[in-house]
Amino acid sequence: MQQLLLPTTSYPSPLFPLKSHPFPRKQQFCLRDGLSLYAPPKMASFSGFVAKSQMQTTADGGDANGFSTLMEYVGKGGLDVGDELVVLLYHIQYACKRIAALVASPFNSALGKYSGLSAGTSGSGGSDRDKPKPLDIVANEIILSSLRNSAKVSVMASEEDDAPIWINDDGPFVVVLDPLDGSRNIDASIPTGTIFGIYKRLVELDHLPTEEKASLNSLQSGTRLVAAGYVLYSSATILCASFGSGTHAFTLDHSTGDFILTHPSIRIPPRGQIYSVNDARYFDWPEGLRQYINTVRQGKGKYPKKYSARYICSLVADFHRTLLYGGLAMNPRDHLRLVYEANPLSFLAEQAGGKGSDGKSRILSIQPVKLHQRLPLFLGSLEDMDELESYEDVQQKVNPGYEV
Numbered sequence: 075m076q077q078l079l080l081p082t083t084s085y086p087s088p089l090f091p092l093k094s095h096p097f098p099r100k101q102q103f104c105l106r107d108g109l110s111l112y113a114p115p116k117m118a119s120f121s122g123f124v125a126k127s128q129m130q131t132t133a134d135g136g137d138a139n140g141f142s143t144l145m146e147y148v149g150k151g152g153l154d155v156g157d158e159l160v161v162l163l164y165h166i167q168y169a170c171k172r173i174a175a176l177v178a179s180p181f182n183s184a185l186g187k188y189s190g191l192s193a194g195t196s197g198s199g200g201s202d203r204d205k206p207k208p209l210d211i212v213a214n215e216i217i218l219s220s221l222r223n224s225a226k227v228s229v230m231a232s233e234e235d236d237a238p239i240w241i242n243d244d245g246p247f248v249v250v251l252d253p254l255d256g257s258r259n260i261d262a263s264i265p266t267g268t269i270f271g272i273y274k275r276l277v278e279l280d281h282l283p284t285e286e287k288a289s290l291n292s293l294q295s296g297t298r299l300v301a302a303g304y305v306l307y308s309s310a311t312i313l314c315a316s317f318g319s320g321t322h323a324f325t326l327d328h329s330t331g332d333f334i335l336t337h338p339s340i341r342i343p344p345r346g347q348i349y350s351v352n353d354a355r356y357f358d359w360p361e362g363l364r365q366y367i368n369t370v371r372q373g374k375g376k377y378p379k380k381y382s383a384r385y386i387c388s389l390v391a392d393f394h395r396t397l398l399y400g401g402l403a404m405n406p407r408d409h410l411r412l413v414y415e416a417n418p419l420s421f422l423a424e425q426a427g428g429k430g431s432d433g434k435s436r437i438l439s440i441q442p443v444k445l446h447q448r449l450p451l452f453l454g455s456l457e458d459m460d461e462l463e464s465y466e467d468v469q470q471k472v473n474p475g476y477e478v
C-alpha cells in the first residue's frame with residue numbers, strides 16, 4: 075500500500091526550525107484507492123464532545139454529536155470529493171496550521187531582521203504598500219512546499235509571485251492563492267487570512283511551453299472552480315470551504331490539530347444590517363455608492379433598518395462576518411485581485427446563497443486576462459447586493475493609491 079508521509083518542510087527562516095510536528099502525530103487511515111493519510115488520533119477533542127472518528131458513523135456521514143473533522147467530512151464517508159482532492163486538502167490545511175502558528179509567534183516581528191527576508195517586490199507591480207512583507211514571503215513558501223509535497227498540483231499562482239510556479243507535470247490541480255491577506259495588520263494582532271481556489275489542470279494545454287501553460291491554467295474563469303476556501307487566523311482559526319455543494323466552515327481544535335465541522339451548509343441571510351467598507355474614501359466614491367450608503371445608514375432603503383458599519387480592513391475577516399451575519403463587504407476601488415481573492419470568495423458567497431459582483435457583473439463570469447488583475451469587489455447577501463447594484467454607479471474610479 076502506498077503511504078503518504080506527513081509534510082516534512084520547515085520554515086525557511088532559522089528562527090522557526092520545525093523540530094517536531096506542531097500537532098500530535100496522527101494515526102493512519104485509508105482512502106478508497108489504497109492511498110493513505112494520517113487520521114486524527116481517537117481521543118476526545120474537548121470536554122463532552124468527541125470527533126467523529128470515535129463515533130459510529132451514520133448513513134449520511136453524520137454522528138450522534140454531529141461532529142466530524144475536515145478530512146472525514148470530505149472523505150468517502152462524507153461529501154466524497156475524490157481521493158486526489160482529499161490529499162490536496164490535507165496538505166493545504168496542514169500548511170494553514172503552520173501559518174496560524176506563524177502569525178501568532180512572538181518572534182515574527184523579528185523575522186525580517188534575522189532571517190535575511192526583507193519586503194520583496196510586489197507581484198502585482200503596485201505601490202510600496204503592496205510589497206510583500208517577510209511574513210507574506212514565509213507564508214507563501216509554506217504553502218508552496220505543501221503543494222509540492224502533495225504531488226497533486228501542476229501549478230501554483232500566488233499573489234506574492236510575479237509569475238505562476240510550475241510544480242508537477244502530472245498534478246491534476248491548479249491552485250491560486252493569497253497566502254496571507256491583511257498581513258499589514260499582524261503587528262496589532264488583527265485577524266488575517268489565507269484565500270485559495272482550486273481548478274483542474276487543463277490537459278488540452280499540456281503540449282504548450284511551461285510558462286504559457288502555467289499562465290493559461292491560472293487564468294481560468296471562476297465558473298470552473300472545483301473548490302475554494304479561506305482560513306481565518308483570529309480568536310479561532312477557521313477553515314471555510316466549498317466543493318461546489320454548499321459552504322462549510324471548520325474550526326481548528328488546538329488540542330488535536332483537527333479542523334472540526336462547526337458551520338455546515340452556511341446560508342448568508344438574504345438581508346443583513348451591516349455594510350463593510352473603508353468610508354474614509356467617501357469623497358472619492360461615485361454618486362451612486364454615496365447615495366446607497368447614505369440611504370441604508372438612515373434606514374431608508376428597501377430593508378427599513380438603520381445599517382451599521384464594520385470594517386476590519388482584513389478581507390477574510392470582513393467576509394467571514396458577512397457570511398455569518400449578512401449584509402455587504404466591499405472594496406469599490408480597483409484594489410483586490412480577481413484571480414486570488416474575488417473569484418474564490420465569490421464562489422463561497424454563491425455557494426452560501428449570496429452574491430459576488432464588481433458592481434455591474436457577476437465576478438465568476440469575468441474572464442481573467444491578467445494574473446494580477448484588480449477590480450472593485452462587492453460580496454454579500456442577495457437582496458442587499460441587488461439593491462446596491464440598482465444604484466448602478468458604485469465603482470470607484472478615483473484610485474490614488476492610498477498610503478494607509
Ligand SMILES: O=P(O)(O)OC[C@H]1O[C@](O)(COP(=O)(O)O)[C@@H](O)[C@@H]1O
Pocket residue numbers: 203204255256257258352387388389390392405407409476478
Ligand atoms: O485600503 P483599502 O482600500 O481599505 O483596502 C483594504 C483591503 O486590502 C487588503 O489589505 C488586501 O490588500 P493587500 O493584498 O495589499 O494586503 C484587504 O485585506 C483589505 O480588505
